[in-house]
Amino acid sequence: MKIKTIEELKKIREEHYEKVNLREEGDSITDKIEVMIGMATCGISSGARETLNAFVDEIQKEKLNHVKVVPVGCIGYCHSEPTVQVNKPGEKPVLYGNVKPDKVHSIIEKHIKGGEPIKDLVLEMNFERA
Amino acid sequence: MARTRTNILICGGTGCIASDSEKVQKNLELIVKARGYGDEVKVIKTGCFGFCEQGPIVKIEPDDVFYVRVGPKDAREIVDEHIVKGRIVDRLLYREPEKGKIDKQENIPFYKKQLRIALRNCGLINPEDIYEYIALGGYEALGKALTQMSRDEVIDEIKKSGLRGRGGGGFPTGVKWEITKKQVSDKKFIICNADEGDPGAFMDRSILEGDPHNVLEAMAIGAYAIGANKGIIYIRAEYPLAISRLNTAIKQARELGLLGTGIFGSDFNFDIQIKYGAGAFVCGEETALINSCEGKRGEPNYRPPYPAEEGFWGYPTNVNNVETFANIAPIIIKGSQWFSSIGTEKSKGTKVFALAGKINNVGLVEVPMGTTLREIIFDIGGGIQGGKKFKAVQTGGPSGGVLIEEQLDTPIDYESLTEKGSMMGSGGMIVMDENDNMVKIAKFYLEFTMDESCGRCTPCRIGTKRMYELLCKITDKKGTLNDIDALKQLGSMVKGSSLCGLGQTAPNPIISTMKYFWEEYLGFIQDNEHLSEEGKYKYGH
Numbered sequence: 269m270k271i272k273t274i275e276e277l278k279k280i281r282e283e284h285y286e287k288v289n290l291r292e293e294g295d296s297i298t299d300k301i302e303v304m305i306g307m308a309t310c311g312i313s314s315g316a317r318e319t320l321n322a323f324v325d326e327i328q329k330e331k332l333n334h335v336k337v338v339p340v341g342c343i344g345y346c347h348s349e350p351t352v353q354v355n356k357p358g359e360k361p362v363l364y365g366n367v368k369p370d371k372v373h374s375i376i377e378k379h380i381k382g383g384e385p386i387k388d389l390v391l392e393m394n395f396e397r398a
Numbered sequence: 399m400a401r402t403r404t405n406i407l408i409c410g411g412t413g414c415i416a417s418d419s420e421k422v423q424k425n426l427e428l429i430v431k432a433r434g435y436g437d438e439v440k441v442i443k444t445g446c447f448g449f450c451e452q453g454p455i456v457k458i459e460p461d462d463v464f465y466v467r468v469g470p471k472d473a474r475e476i477v478d479e480h481i482v483k484g485r486i487v488d489r490l491l492y493r494e495p496e497k498g499k500i501d502k503q504e505n506i507p508f509y510k511k512q513l514r515i516a517l518r519n520c521g522l523i524n525p526e527d528i529y530e531y532i533a534l535g536g537y538e539a540l541g542k543a544l545t546q547m548s549r550d551e552v553i554d555e556i557k558k559s560g561l562r563g564r565g566g567g568g569f570p571t572g573v574k575w576e577i578t579k580k581q582v583s584d585k586k587f588i589i590c591n592a593d594e595g596d597p598g599a600f601m602d603r604s605i606l607e608g609d610p611h612n613v614l615e616a617m618a619i620g621a622y623a624i625g626a627n628k629g630i631i632y633i634r635a636e637y638p639l640a641i642s643r644l645n646t647a648i649k650q651a652r653e654l655g656l657l658g659t660g661i662f663g664s665d666f667n668f669d670i671q672i673k674y675g676a677g678a679f680v681c682g683e684e685t686a687l688i689n690s691c692e693g694k695r696g697e698p699n700y701r702p703p704y705p706a707e708e709g710f711w712g713y714p715t716n717v718n719n720v721e722t723f724a725n726i727a728p729i730i731i732k733g734s735q736w737f738s739s740i741g742t743e744k745s746k747g748t749k750v751f752a753l754a755g756k757i758n759n760v761g762l763v764e765v766p767m768g769t770t771l772r773e774i775i776f777d778i779g780g781g782i783q784g785g786k787k788f789k790a791v792q793t794g795g796p797s798g799g800v801l802i803e804e805q806l807d808t809p810i811d812y813e814s815l816t817e818k819g820s821m822m823g824s825g826g827m828i829v830m831d832e833n834d835n836m837v838k839i840a841k842f843y844l845e846f847t848m849d850e851s852c853g854r855c856t857p858c859r860i861g862t863k864r865m866y867e868l869l870c871k872i873t874d875k876k877g878t879l880n881d882i883d884a885l886k887q888l889g890s891m892v893k894g895s896s897l898c899g900l901g902q903t904a905p906n907p908i909i910s911t912m913k914y915f916w917e918e919y920l921g922f923i924q925d926n927e928h929l930s931e932e933g934k935y936k937y938g939h
Contacts, residue, residue: 270655272663274541277532284533291522306521308607309639310600341608343521344762353521394778395512395764397522398728 308342419454425473516724520608560746565719596795599826616726679850741767745811794823797903799910858901861892
């Protein structure tokens with residue numbers, strides 16, 4: 269479908285708002301949980317692809333159908349790649365650094381299932397987005 | 399349920415509770431109810447704003463007004479004045495020492511450290527899903543430009559915003575667009591310069607990989623403004639992931655009719671093509687870039703004529719950097735006034751820097767212009783690795799120079815960095831600690847520019863080679879003071895007589911390290927006989 273007016277664009281925006289509303293403030297009414305993985309060149313070269321695969325595998329194995337893995341770009345934290353952000357409804361998103369595949373299991377068990385973020389891995393998001 | 403028109407956010411962090419924020423909250427709730435606004439105004443306790451020393455903090459949304467040191471007795475005034483009458487309570491606004499009052503949260507210095515405009519969507523959206531970009535307001539700027547603004551209005555808005563070229567030159571973007579628009583021609587082109595070549599710089603790559611639609615949308619806006627129907631993204635082939643995401647993005651934009659014919663029902667047609675560069679540094683220079691796009695050798699031309707007059711295949715062509723484009727859509731949506739309220743007098747908005755070298759938090763940062771180097775390196779960058787001492791920072795890549803401890807409080811903008819002997823450049827920032835030898839740093843950069851010199855003009859081709867040889871001789875401890883002197887003279891010659899920016903700036907690392915670290919050059923000289931005459935040779939004496 270081709271967009272021909274701003275109204276059509278805004279309608280599409282509303283239809284897809286659910287896709288992104290979790291991300292900044294955890295503002296969502298569904299039970300959907302998102303795992304965002306920094307998959308720019310920098311992340312991939314530090315092993316983000318292996319981390320992403322580990323998440324996908326374990327989520328499938330555990331049949332966590334409400335958890336979605338989203339590849340995103342780089343947030344600039346090269347010092348702590350691979351980075352992973354977990355967005356749960358009603359909670360402020362949590363950003364993790366240095367998430368190698370061996371950390372994936374505990375993030376899923378403790379944070380996604382258990383609701384307790386893993387403090388040692390948490391990074392501070394020290395920026396505002398325009 | 400009634401729809402809330404206003405939220406009063408009150409900080410419920412430990413710091414604010416300790417300074418009575420709970421009483422403030424109770425009072426606010428009571429008074430809001432008493433005035434009959436209980437249904438439309440909500441009082442919400444939030445987490446810590448991180449601004450505890452000014453607590454209790456109260457924020458009114460959506461007005462984005464930020465009150466500090468709010469006591470229980472102030473609740474009545476906030477409700478009666480702000481909520482009921484819509485007037486801001488002046489005396490409770492945050493005051494920056496020596497400056498005026500500040501009402502918006504993003505204007506408070508504590509929050510100011512990083513503001514992401516160009517990187518706003520990076521790491522937040524799936525770059526391969528156009529709908530996620532649209533969900534965050536993507537392509538609304540293009541829609542607004544095409545359906546509500548004339549070409550001159552678009553140019554005017556960009557001019558008023560004060561946006562300047564982020565590739566390093568700092569030429570006002572709106573003026574560049576205007577010059578290209580004024581050319582009379584049946585064909586015009588708009589080119590995105592994604593030939594990011596500074597060692598250690600990866601700002602543009604991150605934008606293209608994390609938010610490719612951002613650049614496509616801005617190119618379409620620029621094309622509409624100048625009257626072009628074709629866009630070219632010139633990107634180095636070493637960026638395969640960025641290329642693949644751009645290709646995906648272009649395909650998706652075409653499917654939704656956001657590229658193609660009759661965009662947004664207007665008579666504006668626009669499409670984008672990708673051209674791959676082989677990674678030559680000089681192809682970041684716009685005339686060399688255009689030559690390369692045409693399939694010729696990547697060598698610069700004499701200017702004038704400027705690309706705006708005679709560019710790609712002789713047609714008027716506008717070339718902007720990736721990061722410049724990344725700022726366009728927010729300016730169109732939020733307005734030039736918003737953008738020009740950020741930054742310094744002559745440099746508006748933000749700048750992305752790639753922090754590298756001996757710094758703890760290696761990575762990308764985006765800060766408002768006017769932020770100091772010290773804030774970037776120590777507050778955001780987390781200081782020097784291993785607790786070592788800071789020695790110098792190189793900005794502007796191989797074309798820039800070093801800045802030392804005494805200059806760390808320089809607020810970053812185009813003019814102040816040039817004044818201090820370096821330059822803004824595209825945004826590479828390499829930090830050196832006490833163990834780094836500055837002569838070797840200069841040698842590293844010279845080796846780079848020597849390799850990258852295209853060979854078209856003699857001063858650059860031969861000059862960079864000879865300077866590099868002299869630096870090798872010096873660092874091998876075989877040099878004399880005469881060699882240092884020759885290096886100095888050669889530097890000013892290459893600077894003054896080269897054809898393009900590459901040669902004109904190649905000696906900068908030598909000149910600036912000589913200026914600040916002269917003794918390190920001397921340290922390599924074994925020639926004791928002449929050392930007594932040192933003063934004669936010293937740079938700047």
